[in-house]
Amino acid sequence: MLDYFAIATQGGILLWSKTFVSMQANPVNPLIHHLITSPRSEEEPYIHEGYQLNWTTSNEFGLVFITVCQKILQLTYLRELLLLVKKRFIEMYKDNFENKAFVNLRPDSISFEKEFDQIYFLVENNSLIRKKATSEKPRAFEDTKKFRKTLEGTKRDIKDLTNEVKKKQSAVSSESEDAAFNVGPRRKSTQMRSWDSKKSKKNAQKSESENQKNSKNKRVWDDETASKEEIKALDFSEQVESSELESGSSDPKGTLLDEGSLGVVNKKGVYELAELVDTKNKSPSPENNQSWIGGSIGTFLKNITSGVVLTEKDLNEPISKIREHLVTKNVAADIAATISESVKKELIGAKVGGLQRVSSLIYPAMEKTLTRVLTPSTSTDLLSDIHRVKSTLHRPYSIAFVGVNGVGKSTNLSKVCFWLLQNNFRVLIAACDTFRSGAVEQLGVHVKNLRALSPKKANVDVFERGYGKDSAAIAKEAVSYAESNGYDVVLIDTAGRMQNNEPLMRALAKLVYVNNPDKILFVGEALVGNEAVQQLTKFNQALVDFSPQNTGRTIDGIILSKFDTIDDKVGAALTMTYVIGKPILFVGTGQTYTDLKTVKISSVVDSLLKD
Numbered sequence: 286m287l288d289y290f291a292i293a294t295q296g297g298i299l300l301w302s303k304t305f306v307s308m309q310a311n312p313v314n315p316l317i318h319h320l321i322t323s324p325r326s327e328e329e330p331y332i333h334e335g336y337q338l339n340w341t342t343s344n345e346f347g348l349v350f351i352t353v354c355q356k357i358l359q360l361t362y363l364r365e366l367l368l369l370v371k372k373r374f375i376e377m378y379k380d381n382f383e384n385k386a387f388v389n390l391r392p393d394s395i396s397f398e399k400e401f402d403q404i405y406f407l408v409e410n411n412s413l414i415r416k417k418a419t420s421e422k423p424r425a426f427e428d429t430k431k432f433r434k435t436l437e438g439t440k441r442d443i444k445d446l447t448n449e450v451k452k453k454q455s456a457v458s459s460e461s462e463d464a465a466f467n468v469g470p471r472r473k474s475t476q477m478r479s480w481d482s483k484k485s486k487k488n489a490q491k492s493e494s495e496n497q498k499n500s501k502n503k504r505v506w507d508d509e510t511a512s513k514e515e516i517k518a519l520d521f522s523e524q525v526e527s528s529e530l531e532s533g534s535s536d537p538k539g540t541l542l543d544e545g546s547l548g549v550v551n552k553k554g555v556y557e558l559a560e561l562v563d564t565k566n567k568s569p570s571p572e573n574n575q576s577w578i579g580g581s582i583g584t585f586l587k588n589i590t591s592g593v594v595l596t597e598k599d600l601n602e603p604i605s606k607i608r609e610h611l612v613t614k615n616v617a618a619d620i621a622a623t624i625s626e627s628v629k630k631e632l633i634g635a636k637v638g639g640l641q642r643v644s645s646l647i648y649p650a651m652e653k654t655l656t657r658v659l660t661p662s663t664s665t666d667l668l669s670d671i672h673r674v675k676s677t678l679h680r681p682y683s684i685a686f687v688g689v690n691g692v693g694k695s696t697n698l699s700k701v702c703f704w705l706l707q708n709n710f711r712v713l714i715a716a717c718d719t720f721r722s723g724a725v726e727q728l729g730v731h732v733k734n735l736r737a738l739s740p741k742k743a744n745v746d747v748f749e750r751g752y753g754k755d756s757a758a759i760a761k762e763a764v765s766y767a768e769s770n771g772y773d774v775v776l777i778d779t780a781g782r783m784q785n786n787e788p789l790m791r792a793l794a795k796l797v798y799v800n801n802p803d804k805i806l807f808v809g810e811a812l813v814g815n816e817a818v819q820q821l822t823k824f825n826q827a828l829v830d831f832s833p834q835n836t837g838r839t840i841d842g843i844i845l846s847k848f849d850t851i852d853d854k855v856g857a858a859l860t861m862t863y864v865i866g867k868p869i870l871f872v873g874t875g876q877t878y879t880d881l882k883t884v885k886i887s888s889v890v891d892s893l894l895k896d
């Protein structure tokens with residue numbers, strides 16, 4: 286779905302905008318600046334910090350219309366949306382323009398919300414409208430009809446727009462088939478879309494012969510980890526270029542995958558995610574006076590000589606330095622205080638040995654405490670768990686993704702799916718966000734991309750039942766559909782919800798109770814402040830409080846998303862783990878499907894101890 290739509294003057298004055306997902310830094314200004322300094326073709330999207338911006342200008346009125354969406358999504362309707370919004374906006378406000386400037390109209394008096402929503406609704410549902418002629422009437426088409434009926438007084442506009450959409454679609458209809466990703470008993474399995482259609486095969490052959498002409502830069506393997514065949518299995522270039530990726534993507538490989546963050550295929554043929562490595566900070570060295578332990582802490586301890594037994598008084602100052610250090614690493618303040626107190630307890634009564642520096646006692650004490658906090662109480666080996674459930678219980682393994690709005694649940698679910706697909710699992714994605722408009726379609730786009738990137742294209746489907754329905758029931762239906770149709774894993778996408786919204790938290794507890802997923806993963810943003818700690822605690826508590834039968838099920842693990850936005854401060858991992866005593870299973874490090882990493886306890890500890 287869209288993150289943002291803006292209408293601005295070509296001079297950069299924002300006239301009207303609509304925000305769908307809040308963004309950390311609005312990329313519209315950089316685009317406008319870019320357009321002023323180096324005009325470029327409207328056909329070529331502008332990529333800025335993980336966002337893709339498409340636009341159209343009206344030179345006659347000096348306007349620019351801009352869509353912003355995450356670059357991982359390849360939305361087909363952006364051009365149509367832009368052109369229709371431009372047409373409608375100019376129709377409505379052209380009398381207020383003179384010499385490309387507004388006359389007697391202030392931006393805050395522009396009322397364009399209703400018109401925009403009508404256009405967006407129609408364009409977003411374009412593929413469903415196109416299916417009108419087919420025997421099966423999709424549910425959303427009925428919605429479109431109902432919606433139209435309610436729009437008294439605007440029928441003419443809607444008719445015009447619909448005709449325009451249809452006209453444009455008939456031109457591209459042979460290329461777009463994006464409404465057919467959904468599965469479920471409602472459709473017979475024979476009706477499920479075959480992604481290896483004749484057209485794509487033809488494209489594949491064409492791309493293959495083009496590939497032979499173009500010498501590509503392949504990933505360079507710097508060790509013996511993978512065999513030639515295994516490397517071939519990880520070379521997605523051919524798959525992507527021969528895929529059915531939607532139009533408008535001039536560099537699909539770069540958009541969907543980051544070769545730098547690819548995992549490795551190990552000797553057993555398992556595609557392992559890359560590990561998070563802190564390359565930015567210096568290695569800790571307690572013996573090094575320049576390091577924070579040897580330096581600032583050492584200063585407080587330099588008077589303590591050999592044979593002395595450490596007391597609380599000796600340790601107060603150094604321990605407060607440890608707390609400050611942890612806070613600079615993004616550990617929540619109260620947790621930094623608790624951990625440093627724990628280090629203090631570890632050290633009280635320790636005897637300083639012969640040639641030993643006191644500061645060198647601190648490093649192992651901290652290492653021990655941090656390792657204790659980070660050591661998981663539940664399994665982190667998902668692949669083995671999935672195999673075990675498959676071979677012993679003969680059923681699919683289910684994972685629910687939960688968290689507040691916009692933290693990256695669907696994106697990271699898709700990255701997990703990419704990893705599972707590389708390991709040849711068959712995955713069903715259950716679209717249980719029946720709340721946010723566009724959530725189901727967003728999963729459809731991910732599935733389309735994932736199919737294009739996967740060794741076996743038919744290994745991933747979406748199970749959806751549209752909007753407004755009971756998500757617990759949809760998840761149950763999906764799991765049973767997966768069981769009877771041979772899927773190995775069900776990934777359950779849930780709606781984002783605020784931790785204080787009791788009805789929604791009750792609904793989540795119900796989903797967990799009814800489905801008892803094998804793993805409940807909390808997706809939280811890496812920039813942890815008190816707010817995020819509270820979110821995690823409350824989600825965990827709500828699962829207990831609102832469970833219909835007091836099952837005691839709580840969150841099993843954490844995905845720390847948007848790690849790339851916080852400059853390698855691993856403290857968030859410590860804070861989150863400390864709060865619920867469950868491990869960080871994955872770290873999201875960007876917006877492509879390969880931007881998912883695992884974290885080793887020793888590297889988190891190492892990183893926390895670094896300068």
Ligand SMILES: Nc1nc2c(ncn2[C@@H]2O[C@H](COP(=O)(O)OP(=O)(O)OP(=O)(O)O)[C@@H](O)[C@H]2O)c(=O)[nH]1
Nearest residue numbers: 355690691692693694695696781846847873874875
């Ligand atoms: N930089 C960065 N962006 C991310 C990461 N994960 C997700 N995002 C972005 O965060 C935004 C929201 O992601 P979604 O996956 O839609 O979030 P969600 O939690 O499913 O959203 P709701 O369904 O609205 O609750 C998108 O723009 C994503 O591209 C990440 O690891 N790094």
